[in-house]
Amino acid sequence: MDRTTGRRISGIDHVRQSVADILTTPLGSRLERRNYGSLLPGLIDQPDNAHTRLRCYAAIASALMKWEPRLRVTRVGMTAGDRPGQATVDLQGDYLGQAVSLSAALQMRGSA
DSSP, X not given: OOTTTOOOOOHHXXXXXXXXXXXXXXXXXXXXXXXXXXXXXXXXXXXXXXXHHHHHHHHHHHHXXXXXXXXXXXXXXXXXXXXXXXXXXXEEEEETTEEEEEEEEEEOTTOO
């Protein structure tokens, strides 16, 4: 189900929504599934340098490997948004035997 419209979604649209949900959910925040989510929300306020970007890429890749089995990630990229806490994640990978590229706009805590 689409989180904004309530309509049925499937395929790559569902994967895109799932990726955004996984990446924006802080680890430990789901009561019945404490290990669901990623470390990315905790990194969003860190200094913008090579070390933090590497940690973000690792957080993205490991969370998606664990929680989105339909997608095999081969490349991760991330660009900062216009405001603090906003970012766009660019992924390349394999979805059901086909090469795919997808982007997910992320709104982290502290962004409006």
